[in-house]
Amino acid sequence: MNHINSEKVILWLASIYLGILPISGTIALRNILLLILCLYIATIVLTKVFKKEYYSFYKHFLTSIPLIWITWCLFLILFPLWAHEQDIAIIQLRGEWLQSILSWIVGFGLAIIIIKQRLGLLSLAWISAIPNLIHLTLTLFIWLEVLDPNKLGDYPIRNILNSFDWNLVNFDLQFNKFPLNFRGLEPMHGNLGYPACQAIALFLASSISITNGFSSSKAFSYLIGLIFCFLSIIIAGSRGALFFAILIVIMFLVVLLTQNLNRKFQKTPHNIKNFTNSIFLTKVFYYLSFILIFSFAAYSIHKDPRWHFMFDRIKIGYLVENPKSFICNGLNSSQEIILKNAFPDKKSDYFDELIAGLGSDGGRIVLLRVGIDLALQHPLGLDGSRVSYQKLISLECTHSPVHHFSHAHNGWIDLSLALGWAGVIILLGVFIFFIKFGTKFISNESCRSWAYALVLICLFWTTRGLVDSVYREHLLQMQGFIIAYIFAQMRLAEKISNLN
Secondary structure (H helix, E strand, O other), X not given: OHHHHHHHHHHHHHHHHHHHOOOOOOHHHHHHHHHHHHHHHHHHHHHHOOOHHHHHHHHHHHHHOOHHHHHHHHHHHHHHHOOOOHHHHHHHHHHHHHHHHHXXXXXXXXXXXXXXXXXXXXXXXXXXXXXHHHHHHHHHHHHOOOEOHHHOOXXXXXXXXXXXXXXXXXOOOOHHHOXXXXXXXXXXXXXXXXXXXXXXXXXXXXXXXXXXXXOHHHHHHHHHHHHHHHHHHHHHOOHHHHHHHHHHHHHHHHHHHHHXXXXXXXXXXXXXXXXXXXXXXXXXXXXXXXXXXXXXXXXXXXXXXHHHHHHHHHHHHHHOOOHHHHHHHOOOHHHHHHHHHOOOOOOHHHHHHHHHHHHXXXXXHHHHHHXXXXXXXXXXXXXXXXXXXXXXXXXXXXOOOOOOOOOOOOHHHHHHHHHHHXXXXXXXXXXXXXXXXXXXXXXXXXXXXXXXHHHHHHHHHHHHOOOOOOOOHHHHHHHHHHHHHHHHHHHHHHXXXXXX
């Protein structure tokens, strides 16, 4: 009984850890939880590994851990030996890189030591969506006028209790007073977009279970979860999150359609009528879900003016003649004339918007060009830190850049500047391995939902790195924990299926 209770406690702690990972201001708590989980897993494994009934099980699992992931861990540990700035590289290893390795170990470990009371995909989806649920709750409170967003300040978690005044509650809800672009506890909307997209992938993957027999309660849970995640993204005003959420849905649809939905019903039904109704209700669920999702997306794109300038802003980023000079010294009058001539049919106000866009969409394109150039110049990376781009661009400029960006806004370029080409190749290999592994088992009845989850999660984080710096800090822990846990669950399901 005590053993069962301890497992429940650890699962609760793991759930809290996963739920708070994307939330700003929780560094100390997530580090404490990570340490507790590591110590618990190490204790259980060390006490059981030498017992005969467990030895073969642990040996089977350990031998199934991907070699490419082991290579990634060894690379991170050894990188300070050849880093350009070794002292800083060692500090970074003790910080974000070691923590990311431990998050992988926790994901693997939880799956193999707690089998009977595991976290299912639906539970993982709701836990991943915790930041978005908090965001929606706070949005409702602001709409009810009991929460003053101005009192949240720079430290929302500290100030939140003092920001409520229940005496001001107003149930006369008016749409024109809805707090669009409110980000809740987060300084950046991306911190809401990452967990939302991860949760969307998990909700979609877990919905595969209803193709084996429709369940209205499960379908309702999936649908509500998807709606909540998309609402949070749209309210926060995160275009990147909306784009990748839609991309996840499209990727899911492609895989689902190629697998042929009707063939998911493998078992021979005793009641043909119920079987047919189940197929019909499942299709209705997916049609309804996707209609709602794409309606949300269309509404957001129509209402958000940033989408209207986006393509021209991207174009002007490519037209900047000397991107490094632009970053270092800004845009001079002659360069501005050249850019203006590229848009002869546009009014001056529109062109001013495009120039302003060089600090956002257009600036990301300039950063991409500069980042590629820096990465080619530094194949071994710099110091493994998240500020490698800032250091290198400052050296190129010989002064503080006029256009200051904290990073290259591209995860793969930032990773290359920090760890070199080898780091990029190995981490990409890790993602590709898990994508291929998930694809291999996507038709396996025993672990199909987990396979969908693994493929969608890995595709999301691989592609998300193309437009934002996501291979750092707590985001690395999000990726490591969830991918390792899903992979381990698939391995267990496969082993159990083979035994049966």
